[in-house]
Amino acid sequence: MAQWQDLLRLDAALQARVSQLYEGRFPREIRHYLCVLIESLDWDLAAGDENAASTCFHALLEDLQEQWIRSVQENILLQGPDYTGMKDYLLKNFEDKPLNLAVILSECLKEEQKIKASASEAQACGSPDMDQKWKWKDMDNKINELKRLIMEVNKEIKSLEILNDNLDFIQKTWQNKVEQDIGLAQSHAVVEEECRKRTNFIIQTKQVVLQEIVNILNLAQPIVATLTEVELPEWRLRQQLACIGSLANTCLDHLQKWFTAVAEVLLRVREQLQKLKEQNNTPDSTDASILPGLMAIIENQTLSLFTQLLANALVVEKQPIMSSLPQRPLILKTGVRFSVRVRFLANLPEFKCLLKVKPVFDKDVEEIKTVKWFRHFDFNSDECKVLDVDSPNGDLVTEFGHMSLKEIKGRAKGSIESRLAVTEELHIIKFVTEFRHVGLELNIEASTLPVVVISATTQVSSAWASIMWNNMLSTGDSRNLQLFVDPPPLTWEQLSQVLSWQFLCTGMRELDENQLSVLRNKIVDDPDDLVHWSKFSKNENAWLWIDGILDLIRKHLVDLWRDGSIMGFISRERTAELLKEKRTGTFLLRFSESKTNGAISFSWVDNANGDRV
Known part of the structure; x- marks a missing residue:
């Protein structure tokens, strides 16, 4: 299973090589759903021993039967894969020739390893140079400093809670004794002085804590800017080039680690500020309005940074791709299923199952309103999914695996208004979600790269030319859906x-x-x-x-x-x-x-x- 899961994380070009490997030889569906068992059997041995091959063959049949029974018991027969069809395929093709099955899977597993190795080599070739490694190390050091500072603030807040509790205890205890024994009233002035000293110390400690929080925010501000304005756009560019064949490294591990760490620090800052507010609002507190202006400024700055980070945390990890065209993402055919995967980079436990993501076709695209010949499409079914930790690495992701398009407004027959072919017409898919957590409400969006929608397989070649041209010209976040009205040269x-x-x-x-x-x-x-x-x-x-x-x-x-x-x-x-x-x-x-x-x-x-x- 580990090998198959690694292959699923490769970019589109390398996944296409895996698809080619199985095409006409063995169904990828069986490889996928029986990946654990397939990788646990010794197919090299079975390829040279008919008894071993027969044993492996029947092990696959038994596993399929068990999964089918489980799907019946759990009442998900229609939702799950076609276990019966997979079993019938194995019986029809390999019941009398288990050695053939063993040879195929032995060869395929070895080729998979070669593809994994080539991916590792490509990442090594595209691995960060010394400058990039220094930048990453510098980012790690800054974020580690953020973590250290917030831990210090946590300690100070706990100390403040203890100081406030002690002051509250002294005040209440002394008042009770005064009420019981009128003679103690003579010492009232002494106690008041002690309380005043303790209150002043609490005020000074709060000022220190607020300054420490300001220091955290001053350090976090350039980090958030770098993540959202430098690192993330650079990753998007690498992904854009990878879609058209580059071996650029599109791994999100570094970005997710940084987004998650900074989000956690800012979330803890908001929590500590709320605790300071609650301390100030304690009925017996002698300092109910400490530095209200500074508190408001700090809170607004924290909220601004948190919002900036989260607004950029939703990304399209895998661009739209049809299984029939694994080497050519961003080409979609009406009525044909395609898949997209989105990920939320701020991967905190508090955000698990919090975000419900909905895809919208051509959202906010002006051409729909202003260009008469622009075709209109929509999804064949409404599909919303919740971001959940369901991947082997615990990423906060969701995959839309059964999407397809229908045309709801086409071009008029014989129309001469457009100078564009349908394969030059660009569209986008946006994924939208509403973030609501601890008083923060935020609309978050992520957009795919521009896609070309075709209605016939004969249009694939022209559509891919458009995809390549557009992605070599429109780098970064720029999106010109009318690029081919007057296409610049390369x-x-x-x-x-x-x-x-x-x-x-x-x-x-x-x-x-x-x-x-x-x-x-x-x-x-x-x-x-x-x-x-x-x-x-x-x-x-x-x-x-x-x-x-x-x-x-x-x-x-x-x-x-x-x-x-x-x-x-x-x-x-x-x-x-x-x-x-x-x-x-x-x-x-x-x-x-x-x-x-x-x-x-x-x-x-x-x-x-x-x-x-």
């Missing part, structure tokens, strides 16, 4: 990078400088090294040719591309030059320049002198 440096990522995701091998040079000569005709949208995906549509090659690799040539057997993009002239004076039979494989739907060209030496290619 530099060749930008485009070559994202094209190389596509080959890495599809066939686990990037494009080298020679291959990129061939592509550049074919695509770029601008003196400033710019590539225009019309050249890439409209009029001449170089992308259609490239995507055809990617599809060919994906379906048939992953191994040959990965191990370098295919030279790839290479001109005819360069081909002839490389094969010149080679032995008869020497050949190379390259991508065809004339076939738009993806093809391989074979070039070889066919005579002893090597003069003819």
Whole structure:
């Protein structure tokens, strides 16, 4: 189970490799729901021993039967997976051939380990440099100092409670004795003086505590600003690039640790301020209005920082993705299920099951009101979910796994108002929640990256071109849903990078400088090294040719591309030059320049002198 859970936490590109691994060989649904049992069995041994293979096969059947019985007993048969269908699949395909099952799972588990290893290598390559590590260490040190300071304040507040209790005891005890014995009245002045001294000491202690709280807030303010204005936007940019193939590290562990720690400190500050208020409002207190102005300022500053932090704590951890297009997130097809995962970074026990999240399509999008040709969509079912700690790592997350769209207003047939194709039309999904806790009420939102909604699988290629173009141009929080009304060009440096990522995701091998040079000569005709949208995906549509090659690799040539057997993009002239004076039979494989739907060209030496290619 640990291995499968690790795979589920990988980015979309690496999860796509896992999906490819099982495609046509073994249902991922069975791998998912039987992950604990599958990983506990020795499939390497079973692959070479028919008795062991049969034992493993029947263990899977028994586990499926047990899970089915449990779903019946708990009355969740319709909500759960199709255990009967999974069992029937195993019986139909492997009852007489358990060795085949063992071989498949043995190979798949080993390949999974390789994919995990490649993820670790990618994280190592994309691991923070020394400057980044210093920044993270500096952030850790500052937050540790915050924790130390709030612990000191907690001690001071407890001391104040004891001092107030002692003062209250002296005052009440002395008053009772005076009422019982009139002779004690002579000592009344002495007791009053003692009480006055104690009260003054309490006032001074409160002033010290308030100053300590001010120090905490002064330290917390730049930390909150850094988290919300620097660290979080940088993570969003990494996630944005990862969606289009980059191996950027999108792990949220550091951010969640920092958000949670600062949120806890600010929450404790609010609690301590409330305790100070209660002490001031004690009926017998001689100082019921200590520094009311400063108290109000401190409370407002605490609330402001807390609000700023929490308003940014909701993030879309996994962008919208259809299981049928695991390598191409942000493309959604009407009527087809997709999934999204959101996370709340301030992961405190007090917030468990507190937030109910609702998705809203195109919330606050002006184009719905102002652009006549802009299509309108909505979800096929209303779905709200509560953020709960239900992941192996205890993250405060929820996954919307059964979302789908319906079109509620399309373009008029024959409409010529729009210059945009439907694959150039961008939309967003927002996740909204209301935060209510200890007097604080706050509306929180998180938005997906812009998505493209299609109605036919033939539109996937064009839609992905739009996704790549938009994400290379609209970095950070900027969202221009009418980007393609007048699309800015990309530099060749930008485009070559994202094209190389596509080959890495599809066939686990990037494009080298020679291959990129061939592509550049074919695509770029601008003196400033710019590539225009019309050249890439409209009029001449170089992308259609490239995507055809990617599809060919994906379906048939992953191994040959990965191990370098295919030279790839290479001109005819360069081909002839490389094969010149080679032995008869020497050949190379390259991508065809004339076939738009993806093809391989074979070039070889066919005579002893090597003069003819």
